[in-house]
Amino acid sequence: MRDVAIIGVGMIPFGRRDEDSLLDMLAYASLNALDDAGMGDKTVDAVYVGNMGAGIIQHQTSIASSLVDRLSLLPAAADVVENGPASGGSAVKNGLLAVASGYYDYVLVAGGEKMREITGWRATDFVATMTHPEVEYPYGITLPGMAGMFTQLYMEKYGVTREHLLAVAMKNQEMGALNPYAHVEMLLDREGIFDSPHAVVNNPVAATPLHLYDLCPVSDGAAAVILCPLDMAKKLQNKPPVLIAGFGQATDTHTLQERDDPTDLKAVTLAAQQAFDMAKLKPKDIDVAELHDAFTILEIAESEHIGFFKKGEGGKAAAAGKTRLGGQLPINVSGGLKSRGHPVGATGVAQIVDITFQLRHELPKDRQVKNAKHGFTINFGGFGNNVVSFVLKRTEP
């Protein structure tokens, strides 16, 4: 297997992009990545597109081949990868394997989703199509509903408090306000969403005990990366190629109630372990991480299941500022899903883009983790039933 590097990354600002189609967004992000890669007259051999809902929301299928044609990349191979909210991570994994195997040299991986052209409750219903069609969905369960129940159990078992969740929400919105690609640019005020009696309206209960600002927004957006063998990358450009040093992917039971302990995110633990083992690194070696904080509780729970903090310590670490920029381990410096937004098919790719920015030391001071060498991502599908993780490593050109 060949070592695989990221040689180009591209993203478009997430938000509500009424003027752009899904294909427009994928094309813009891909062009940004192709420009960033500086490939000259070289073209890509294959294109993988992470997307969950075009068939449902846009009534459009085969978007990878549409993208190839749109970008004049014919006759590149084209595949759509659908894996729920982990579609982006899965698409990157498939691109990685294609290059590592030696079959393709240059691969474009794009992830995108356009979710704002339907109402919020239809978007929630669309995401809920990943729940079990017989024992969950017919009873009205939604992902926020699952997250609420998970949070309640996690609070009872590990002592997570609303203060801990609040710390994650405020940190991620603070960081998102600095990120030009982030959907939500608004700083939160503790009084306005927590202390004041007016918070009952400003930050209402969404799914007990989670409140509005514990949830990520519904967003449109796209992100893309260009992959190639590391040795070829070093000949191609002066930017430090970012090595995909490790990846992992694991599946857990479809339904939460089948798990021995619903608070145990086994697939997160396994996917992270696989990635660390492949990279020959440990959680303590990571300088910056992008975790899948679709709900604030997930940033805390994932940080514990990955091994960044002991069980029961993740929330305390967030409240103590250990996960802020300049802290022990900066998490979601991009603003995370909470603030950058969560166009589901784009998220896993966007996490890789953000970590690549960090490892290339390209970000402004107020967002750059100093001397970052190793980064980590986790893309969480279903309610933890399909999880993809990556360890990325800065290399010198």
Next chain:
Amino acid sequence: MAVDVELEAVLRPIQYPMPPYPPKVITLANGKKMVVRQAKREDVPAILKTVHPCLFIERDYYDVVSARLYGELLAYYRYRVKSAYCLVGQVDGYLVGIVNGRMETEKVGISYHTLAIDRGLRIGSHLFAAKMEYHIEYLGQEEVLIVAESPIGFRRWMIEYPLEKTKISHELGGVESYRLTRDLYFAAKPRLVVGDRPVPKDLLDQAKKEILHADEKAIRERIAGLKGR
């Protein structure tokens, strides 16, 4: 414009006595303080400066809502609507939201419109709640008839309160009205109606001194920009 006093008396609809809406202040999610107060008739021209650019924003039915609101406020300004009122939300003097309505009878209120200029802060929810508070608690009405022109309004009013469906045709487009009764209002009040009174003097003075309006570009960006929520 010259006014024929005798004819004017015929053309003007009747006005019920309307006790004033006492101003209140609300802390928003971003920590800013929004003063909610009743606009005076002479405030209308300043308010219309903010409404006008919204006429050309299609997103979320801002064009329809703004066009109708513009006409309603103009009619209020020129005495061509019965027992109407307008409440405004201001942050640092800037107009961030507008609601209006009127009394149909002493017992029945008509809700007109809710226009949020700053979005993502639940300003529309706060101002709609203030409007219902005015009808039920200060005008002493038994019910308010309400419709929504946008899916967002439908979610905020019909579902969140929740409201009762009626067969009564609403004057805004003729659609069947929903109804907020006193019982429904007081059941929803603990989770939807907030605000502190009295408003600190400095905040109220600043709000009353002048209704400031953002420039058109900023208004368009706040309502229909990429970050619009």
